[in-house]
Amino acid sequence: xxxxxxxxxxxxxxxxxxxxxxxxxxxxxxxxxxxxxxxxxxxxxxxxxxxxxxxxxxxxxxxxxxxxxxxxxxxxxxxxxxxxxxxxxxxxxxxxxxxxxxxxxxxxxxxxxxxxxxxxxxxxxxxxxxxxxxxxx
Amino acid sequence: xxxxxxxxxxxxxxxxxxxxxxxxxxxxxxxxxxxxxxxxxxxxxxxxxxxxxxxxxxxxxxxxxxxxxxxxxxxxxxxxxxxxxxxxxxxxxxxxxxxxxxxxxxxxxxxxxxxxxxxxxxxxxxxxxxxxxxxxxxxxxxxxxxxxxxxxxxxxxxxxxxxxxxxxxxxxxxxxxxxxxxxxxxxxxxxxxxxxxxxxxxxxxxxxxxxxxxxxxxxxxxxxxxxxxxxxxxxxxxxxxxxxxxxxxxxxxxxxxxxxxxxxxxxxxxxxxxxxxxxxxxxxxxxxxxxxxxxxxxxxxxxxxxxxxxxxxxxxxxxxxxxxxxxxxxxxxxxxxxxxxxxxxxxxxxxxxxxxxxxxxxxxxxxxxxxxxxxxxxxxxxxxxxxxxxxxxxxxxxxxxxxxxxxxxxxxxxxxxxxxxxxxxxxxxxxxxxxxxxxxxxxxxxxxxxxxxxxxxxxxxxxxxxxxxxxxxxxxxxxxxxxxxxxxxxxxxxxxxxxxxxxxxxxxxxxxxxxxxxxxxxxxxxxxxxxxxxxxxxxxxxxxxxx
Numbered sequence: 170x171x172x173x174x175x176x177x178x179x180x181x182x183x184x185x186x187x188x189x190x191x192x193x194x195x196x197x198x199x200x201x202x203x204x205x206x207x208x209x210x211x212x213x214x215x216x217x218x219x220x221x222x223x224x225x226x227x228x229x230x231x232x233x234x235x236x237x238x239x240x241x242x243x244x245x246x247x248x249x250x251x252x253x254x255x256x257x258x259x260x261x262x263x264x265x266x267x268x269x270x271x272x273x274x275x276x277x278x279x280x281x282x283x284x285x286x287x288x289x290x291x292x293x294x295x296x297x298x299x300x301x302x303x304x305x306x
Numbered sequence: 307x308x309x310x311x312x313x314x315x316x317x318x319x320x321x322x323x324x325x326x327x328x329x330x331x332x333x334x335x336x337x338x339x340x341x342x343x344x345x346x347x348x349x350x351x352x353x354x355x356x357x358x359x360x361x362x363x364x365x366x367x368x369x370x371x372x373x374x375x376x377x378x379x380x381x382x383x384x385x386x387x388x389x390x391x392x393x394x395x396x397x398x399x400x401x402x403x404x405x406x407x408x409x410x411x412x413x414x415x416x417x418x419x420x421x422x423x424x425x426x427x428x429x430x431x432x433x434x435x436x437x438x439x440x441x442x443x444x445x446x447x448x449x450x451x452x453x454x455x456x457x458x459x460x461x462x463x464x465x466x467x468x469x470x471x472x473x474x475x476x477x478x479x480x481x482x483x484x485x486x487x488x489x490x491x492x493x494x495x496x497x498x499x500x501x502x503x504x505x506x507x508x509x510x511x512x513x514x515x516x517x518x519x520x521x522x523x524x525x526x527x528x529x530x531x532x533x534x535x536x537x538x539x540x541x542x543x544x545x546x547x548x549x550x551x552x553x554x555x556x557x558x559x560x561x562x563x564x565x566x567x568x569x570x571x572x573x574x575x576x577x578x579x580x581x582x583x584x585x586x587x588x589x590x591x592x593x594x595x596x597x598x599x600x601x602x603x604x605x606x607x608x609x610x611x612x613x614x615x616x617x618x619x620x621x622x623x624x625x626x627x628x629x630x631x632x633x634x635x636x637x638x639x640x641x642x643x644x645x646x647x648x649x650x651x652x653x654x655x656x657x658x659x660x661x662x663x664x665x666x667x668x669x670x671x672x673x674x675x676x677x678x679x680x681x682x683x684x685x686x687x688x689x690x691x692x693x694x695x696x697x698x699x700x701x702x703x704x705x706x707x708x709x710x711x712x713x714x715x716x717x718x719x720x721x722x723x724x725x726x727x728x729x730x731x732x733x734x735x736x737x738x739x740x741x742x743x744x745x746x747x748x749x750x751x752x753x754x755x756x757x758x759x760x761x762x763x764x765x766x767x768x769x770x771x772x773x774x775x776x777x778x779x780x781x782x783x784x785x786x787x788x789x790x791x792x793x794x795x796x797x798x799x800x801x802x803x804x805x806x807x808x809x810x811x812x813x814x815x816x817x818x819x820x821x822x823x824x825x826x827x828x829x830x831x832x833x834x835x836x837x838x839x840x841x842x843x844x845x846x847x848x849x850x851x852x853x
Contacts, residue, residue: 181333211790212418212425212519212694216333219325219522220419251425251692253791255605281343 171200171301173244175270177207177261177290180217180227189276189305194239196274196303203242206232207264209257212249221249244268258293265298277304323419324849326521326532330540336787344795349787352545356552356785357803363557364807367821368814375820382823385830390672394658396833397675400505403840404706407512412847413699417512418519424695428704430611431692436709437614438688438776442562442769443499444621444716445762446569450744451498452721453737455491456728458666460484476666477654484729491725492644493651495717498671500648500710502656503678506836508705510686511693513839515701516846519694524788527551527683527835533842547835548784551683554828555784556804557821558681559777563808564818566770567591569742573763576746577756588809594767595805598774602797606691610775617768624761625719631752632723633730641718648714676829679836687783688776691790698847724748774804 176193178186197204210217210224218224225247232245246268250256265273277291288296295302338347348354367374386393407413416422424431455476462481464473473479476494480486513530523529528544535543567587574580601609629637661667693701727733727748736747749758778801785800786792811818 213525213691213790214332214518214522214788215791216331216789220323252606254794254797255603256607 171196171202171272173205173268173270173272174200174202175205175207175265175268175273177209177264177273177275177294178228178231180208180224180231181215183231186276189274190235191239192303192305193274194235194241196272197241198239202272203244204232204235204239205244205246205268205270206235207246207248207261207268209248209250209253209260211253212251221247224249257290258297261290261294262297265294265300271300273298273300273302275302275304277306279306323520323522324846326517326523328523328532328537330523330537332524333787333789335540336789345793346796347786347789347792348796349548349785352548352552352787353785355545356549356556356781359549359553360556360803360807363821363824364810368810371814371820378820378823378827381827385827386672386676387668389830390668391658393672393675393679393829393833394656394667396837397502397506398656398658399840400509400836401501403843404501404505404508404702407702407843407847408699408706412844412851413697413702415516415520415698415847415850417515417696417698417701418694422519422695426611426692430615431696432704432708433614433618434611434692434776435685435689435705436712437610437617437769437772438685442566442766442773444713445745445766445769446565446742447495447499448716448720448745449724449736449748450741451495452491452717453724453728453744455494456487456725457737459487459490471662471664474665474669475663476670477651477663479663488725488729489644489647490651492640492718492721493647494655494666494670495721496644496648496710496714497652497655498674499713499717501706502675504706504709506675506678506682507685507689508702509836509839509843510682511689511705512698512701513843513846514687514690515693516698516843516850518690518788520850521846525687525690525790526784526788527687529788530839530842533845534838550828550831551687552781552784554680554825554832555684555777555781556800556807557825558684559773559804560808560811561818561822561825562773563591563594563770563805564812565742565822566766567594567808567812570763570766572740572742573746573759573766576743577759577763584813587812590767591805591808591812594770594774595801597767597771598778598801598805599798601771601775602778602801603794606779610772610779613768613772613775617765617772620761620765620768624758624765625716627754627758628723628749628752629719631754632719633726636726637719637722640722641715644718644722645714673826676826676833679829679832680825682832682836684777684780687780691779691783720745720748723752727751774801777804 174193174197193204208228210221212221218227228245228247232243236243246264248260250260273294275291277289291304335350336347337350458473458475459480463471463475463479466472476490480490517523517529518525523532526548528539528547531539567590570590571582571586575582580586601613724736728737733751736744739747745762746759749755778797781800782792782797783790811821
């Protein structure tokens with residue numbers, strides 16, 4: 170049913186994504202799909218990497234590690250953004266198209282009053298993406 | 307299985323760069339917490355100290371306005387008068403240093419690594435650095451500064467009983483000489499808006515861009531000190547540098563917001579008869595902050611970049627309009643003539659010692675240099691943020707020479723039109739008007755006054771929105787320890803805080819001018835900071851060449 174499952178990841182908070190990662194891996198194994206890990210970094214040095222290229226390498230290593238751990242096919246794609254605090258949603262929507270994903274599995278927090286002002290990234294992707302989106306809370 | 311070799315959504319390979327080997331991880335001193343429903347990611351202790359210090363200073367000026375006024379005016383006088391030679395000498399060093407960067411082989415180093423590609427087109431890049439750098443000042447001083455220097459030069463020199471000159475004319479003035487006074491007025495104005503201020507911005511911006519993009523250090527002011535302080539830069543030395551930068555940026559913005567509101571208010575009064583007063587100004591600051599908030603929420607590309615481009619377009623239209631309906635030929639020949647006058651008077655105007663024109667040198671030049679320097683952390687950091695992918699030579703040419711030329715063009719057309727009105731038509735309204743009204747009075751004598759005045763007010767307001775927006779971005783990055791992806795509510799917080807401080811100071815007697823003195827005073831320690839930055843840039847660039 171699905172061939173490419175996009176999994177947005179924040180390498181700085183990978184421990185908080187465990188449920189979503191496991192869920193995506195199970196779905197990938199079930200459908201024989203490739204899990205594509207997508208990360209968005211800054212062009213300036215960040216807590217994860219000091220250049221966008223280094224970030225790309227770290228994301229690739231993360232994808233390879235997930236592939237080995239879960240026994241699934243993986244891929245990765247890194248994006249650098251001018252202003253990731255604001256541009257995360259449009260960048261992820263672009264990634265949905267460019268990775269050829271037919272399902273997005275992503276972690277999202279439990280909604281609170283702040284979501285009235287700043288909609289969660291997961292909610293925003295689900296609203297605007299053409300493909301199925303599964304939010305894991 | 308993983309395949310990323312040719313499928314990266316990131317810019318072209320970075321190529322060789324000389325990454326500094328440090329154990330420090332960006333964000334390692336940060337506190338990630340939840341305040342109510344909002345997530346925060348702030349640097350400890352820079353965020354807290356900056357916030358508390360700003361609140362403390364604001365309360366001090368409110369609680370003891372008279373004492374604060376005295377302290378600050380004493381500080382202001384000591385800094386601009388006691389250290390005039392230091393400001394003038396240092397600014398000369400910055401210009402020479404920047405010109406050296408253009409002609410020496412280090413100019414080939416590319417910001418972001420040998421193979422990095424520019425993030426922004428020339429147009430977008432130029433619009434942003436110009437809007438952040440001095441857009442608003444051009445609106446305020448475009449007519450008023452040449453006019454002031456013209457009047458004082460034409461009036462000639464005057465000497466007090468103590469033998470010290472009491473006039474405000476630059477150099478030896480040009481008593482009774484219309485042409486001489488005009489040329490001297492423009493030389494002095496261009497001197498204050500040309501190479502020197504942009505060299506100050508270029509030094510800070512280049513230091514930040516180099517140490518962030520090429521050396522892999524966080525995008526904060528302290529990173530430029532790594533070659534000098536080593537690992538100590540992550541401790542209290544660095545905290546002090548960053549707090550100072552936040553302090554100068556926030557108060558610089560708040561005072562400018564206050565003064566900008568008075569100019570917009572004056573314009574609205576002139577045009578629509580809207581009363582001049584603190585109520586109108588508070589409403590104006592609230593509106594500017596609200597628009598800035600929308601811009602903040604739209605991000606760098608969707609907010610400040612678009613606004614900067616719109617404003618550049620509008621400013622260009624206004625410039626062309628004044629050029630065409632004004633004395634076109636006189637203004638165009640004036641441009642060349644004033645540029646020549648600038649180069650002719652440059653050595654004398656930039657001489658730091660043995661000057662007779664003390665009022666001009668201390669009250670204008672020294673004040674301006676301190677003002678540009680205190681703004682440099684903010685403007686420099688913003689320019690750095692949008693300049694990845696440029697070579698050092700391209701960077702310095704574009705940050706130093708092109709804006710200087712645009713300033714010459716702007717001043718010679720706006721100021722030239724106003725002075726022409728006085729000399730050729732005997733229309734002296736602009737000459738006699740208060741500082742914030744001179745632009746509108748000059749436009750009054752041209753056709754379509756209603757439309758051009760509205761454009762003028764819109765330009766003033768939008769330039770403030772872009773300053774407020776980019777300022778919030780810069781303060782947020784510094785107080786998040788160099789993280790540019792900190793949660794958005796933090797940026798919103800700084801934007802509102804800035805507006806609130808401006809309103810509180812506007813409502814207190816003398817609050818704004820006291821704080822302006824405070825901001826100017828931060829120019830002194832920052833001059834030392836900038837001199838050290840020149841040394842750091844040079845060492846950093848040499849290491850890049852070897853990498």
